[in-house]
Amino acid sequence: MLRLLIISDFTEAFPTKLLKGIINYSRQKEQWTICRMPPEFKKSLGIPGVVEWAKNWCADAVIGQFEQSDDVELFAKNGIVAIAQDYKKRFTNIPNITGDYYGTGKMAAKFFIERGFKNFGFFGFNNVCWSDERLEGFRQEITRAGLGENFFVYNLQELDNLWFYQRQKVSEWLRNIPKPIGIMASDDNQGNNLTAACQVVGIKVPEEIAIIGVDNDELLCDLSSTPLSSIQVDIEDGGYRVAELIEKMVRYPGSQSYDVVLKPLKIVSRISTASYATGDVQIQKAIQFIHHNYMKKISVDDVLKEVPLSRRLLERRFKTVTNKSIYTYISDMRIKRFAEMLIETDDQIVNIALILGETDTKSIARRFKQIYGCSPSQWREKHKKQ
Numbered sequence: 429m430l431r432l433l434i435i436s437d438f439t440e441a442f443p444t445k446l447l448k449g450i451i452n453y454s455r456q457k458e459q460w461t462i463c464r465m466p467p468e469f470k471k472s473l474g475i476p477g478v479v480e481w482a483k484n485w486c487a488d489a490v491i492g493q494f495e496q497s498d499d500v501e502l503f504a505k506n507g508i509v510a511i512a513q514d515y516k517k518r519f520t521n522i523p524n525i526t527g528d529y530y531g532t533g534k535m536a537a538k539f540f541i542e543r544g545f546k547n548f549g550f551f552g553f554n555n556v557c558w559s560d561e562r563l564e565g566f567r568q569e570i571t572r573a574g575l576g577e578n579f580f581v582y583n584l585q586e587l588d589n590l591w592f593y594q595r596q597k598v599s600e601w602l603r604n605i606p607k608p609i610g611i612m613a614s615d616d617n618q619g620n621n622l623t624a625a626c627q628v629v630g631i632k633v634p635e636e637i638a639i640i641g642v643d644n645d646e647l648l649c650d651l652s653s654t655p656l657s658s659i660q661v662d663i664e665d666g667g668y669r670v671a672e673l674i675e676k677m678v679r680y681p682g683s684q685s686y687d688v689v690l691k692p693l694k695i696v697s698r699i700s701t702a703s704y705a706t707g708d709v710q711i712q713k714a715i716q717f718i719h720h721n722y723m724k725k726i727s728v729d730d731v732l733k734e735v736p737l738s739r740r741l742l743e744r745r746f747k748t749v750t751n752k753s754i755y756t757y758i759s760d761m762r763i764k765r766f767a768e769m770l771i772e773t774d775d776q777i778v779n780i781a782l783i784l785g786e787t788d789t790k791s792i793a794r795r796f797k798q799i800y801g802c803s804p805s806q807w808r809e810k811h812k813k814q
Contacts, residue, residue, distance in 0.1 A: 429458055429459070429460065429461055430454070430458070430460045430461070430488050430489070430674070430675065430678060431460070431461045431462075431463075431485065431486055431487050431488050431489075432450070432460055432461070432462045432463070432487065432488065432489050432490070432491070432674065433462075433463050433465060433482050433485065433487045433489070433490040433491070433492075434447065434462065434463070434464050434465065434490070434491045434492070435465045435466075435467060435469070435470050435478070435490065435491065435492035435493060435494075436464070436467065436491070436492070436493050436513055437466065437467055437493065438464055438466070440617075440645065440648075441616075441643060441644075441645035441646070441647065441648065442643055442645070442663060443464075443513070445663035445664045445667065446491075446513075446525070446663055446664070446666060446667040446670065447462070447464075447667060448664050448667060449663070449664040449665060449666060449667020449668040449669075449670070449671065450462070450667045450668070450670060450671040450674075451667075452664070452667070452668055452671075453667070453668045453671035453672060453675075454671060457675070460671075463485065463487075465478075467493050470492065470493075470498075475498045475499050475500070475502055476499075476502065478490075478492075479502045479503060479506055479508070482503070482506075482508055483506055483508070487508055488508065488509065488674075488678045489508060489509035489510070489511070489674045489677070489678055490503055490508055490509070490510050490511070491510075491511045491512075491513055491525070491670070491674075492510070492511075492512065492513060493512075493513050493515040494510075494512045494513075494515060494519070495515060495516060496516065496517050496519075500512065500519065500521065500522050501521060501522075503522075504522075509674060509677045509678055510522045511523045511524070511525060511670065511673070511674065511688075512524045512525065513525045514526045514527065514557060514558050515556075515587075516555070516556050516557065516587060517556075517557055518557055518687070522685070523673060523685045523686060523687055523688065524687045524688070525666065525670055525687075525688050525690070526557075526558075526687050526688070526689055526690070527558060527661060527689060527690040527691070527692075528689055528690065528691050528692060529557070529558050529560075529561030529562045529565060530561050530562075530564060530565035530568070531565060531691065531692055532562050532565060532642055532659055532661070532692040533561070533562040533563060533564065533565025533566035533567070533568070533569065533612065534565045534566070534568065534569040535659055535692050535695065536562075536566055536612040536640050536642075536659060536695075537565070537566045537567075537568075537569035537570050537573075537612070538569060539610075539640065539695055539701070540610030540612075540638065540640075540705075541569070541570070541573050541575070543610070543638075543701075543703070543704045543705060544704050544705040544706065544749070545608065545609065545610040545638070545705040546575060546578055546705060547578045547580070547605070547606045547607065547608065547609035547610070547705075548566070548570050548575065548578060548579050548580070548609065548610055548611070548612075549579070549580040549581070549582070549605055549609050549610070549611035549612070549637075550562075550563045550566055550567070550579075550580075550581045550582070550583065550611065550612050550613075550614070551582050551583075551585075551611055551612070551613045551614065551618050551619075551621075551622050552582075552583050552585065552613065552614025552615075552618055553583055553585050553586075553587050553614060553618075554583040554584065556587050556614075558614070558615075559583065559614035559615075562612065562614055562642065563581065563583065563612075563614070566612050567579060578606070580601075580605045580606075580609070582597075582598065582601045583614075584597065585618065585621075593618075593621040593622075593624075593625060595625065595628065598621075598622075598625045599625060599628065599629045602625060602626060602629055602631055602637070603629060603631075607631075607636040607637060608635070608636055608637070608638070608703070608705045608706075608707075609636075609637055609638070610637075610638045610639075610640070610701075610705070611637055611638070611639050611640075612640055612642075613639060613640065613641045613642070614642065615641055615642045615643055616641035616642060616643050616644070616645040616648045616649055616656060616658055617641075617648065618641065619639050619640065619641030619642075619649075619652065619656045619658065619700070620641070620648055620649075620651065620652045620656060622637075622639050623639060623652040623653050623654050623656060623700060624652070624653055626639075626653075626654075627653045627654075633653075633654040633699075633700055634654070634699065634700050634701055634702050634703035634716075635703055635712055635716075638657075638700060638701045638703050639654075639656060639657070639700045639701070640656075640657045640658060640659065640695065640700065640701055641656050641657070641658040641659070642658060642659045642661065642692075643658060643659070643660075643661055643663070644658040644659065644660040644661070644696050645658070649696075649698060650698075652700065654698075654699050654700045655698035655699045655700060656698055656700045657695060657696060657697050657698045657699075657700045657701040658695070658696050658698075659692050659693075659694070659695055659696075660692070660693045660694050660695070660696050661690050661691065661692055661693060662690055662691050662692075662693050663690060665690075666688055666689075666690040669688050670688050673685065673686070673688060696768075697719070699716070699719060699720070702715055702716050702718075702719035702720075703715060703716070704749045704750060706749045708745055708749060710735045710736070710737055710742070710745070711735075711745050711746055711749045711750075713734060713735055714731050714734060714735050714742065714746060714754070715749075715750070715757075717730075717731060717734045718731065718754075718757060718758055718761065719761070722758055722761045722762055722765070723762075723765065723783075723784060723785075724785060725785035726758060727755075727758075728743075728754045728755055728758075731754055742754070759795060760799070762784055762786070762792075763792070763795055763796055763799055765784065766780060766781070766784055766786075766792060766796065766804070767796070767800060767804075767807060769783070769784075770804055770807055770808040770811070771807075771808065771811045777789065777793075777804050777805065777808075792804075
């Protein structure tokens with residue numbers, strides 16, 4: 429039975445999702461024994477103390493938030509496989525659990541560009557690989573679109589103070605950047621801090637500042653003063669692949685190791701990005717009404733009740749901003765959520781349709797195929813295997 433020690437901050441969703449993937453792998457083989465250790469324990473003991481503790485516990489492998497000053501080779505010298513969870517920098521002498529951070533930044537940039545934004549910001553850390561590379565991917569995509577001159581960065585936060593932000597400096601930055609603006613936060617913690625800072629200084633989210641985070645920590649995203657949109661990363665699948673690597677390195681000492689790279693999957697939209705870069709207040713109001721209520725069976729008439737415009741004028745101005753009719757915009761949001769629920773739940777397809785207020789399953793299946801090119805059941809089968 430393999431024994432694994434994980435040194436990570438389990439107040440965050442990332443290590444929990446990673447652990448789920450590890451458990452899924454181990455159950456297909458044999459149930460591993462897993463111990464969670466808080467990073468503070470490593471700080472107090474030092475690496476030699478952790479190695480001694482791991483030896484006494486008979487650990488086969490350790491995953492940890494290690495720093496460059498940590499002598500991680502001590503683990504190998506004591507017969508323990510060590511893998512680093514990206515914290516500040518990647519290691520060259522042990523495998524890393526890392527990510528396609530450039531790709532994540534590019535995904536966020538494309539999201540904002542498609543919504544007509546001309547001003548862009550990034551809020552994160554400096555000299556931290558996952559923040560730096562997300563920033564560069566974000567910047568590269570915006571520059572490629574010819575919009576690089578309107579780019580504003582705040583990366584003065586200290587990683588060791590993850591839950592803290594410098595209110596006065598951040599507030600000044602927020603007041604001075606042009607609006608409307610789309611801002612990528614380096615992760616959901618920073619996205620949460622940013623929504624809180626906007627609330628303090630009276631800046632409207634998403635009307636003036638649209639914000640997107642990373643990792644889709646659902647609890648943290650919903651705790652934000654404005655529910656936070658976030659990029660979902662394949663963390664759980666990454667945990668499964670990490671477990672494969674650990675077993676290989678434990679069973680076959682000296683075998684070739686490699687980094688496990690996590691990929692961005694999709695953007696989970698919440699209220700913090702329920703806007704387009706437009707000064708049309710009535711259309712912003714209409715868009716936000718739709719985002720708040722699309723899970724109900726709303727219609728164009730319901731939207732009309734929220735804005736003092738004629739149907740013809742509303743439709744024309746709405747399409748100018750979004751490039752879609754109101755009906756199509758609502759339908760596309762519902763179909764997108766339908767696709768997500770097919771993967772997230774094991775409910776019968778007809779029940780998922782009913783949750784969305786769709787009583788005609790043939791109609792939603794037809795619309796689904798027009799967008800995704802396959803039936804709902806084929807979509808579910810394809811993505812459940814991934």
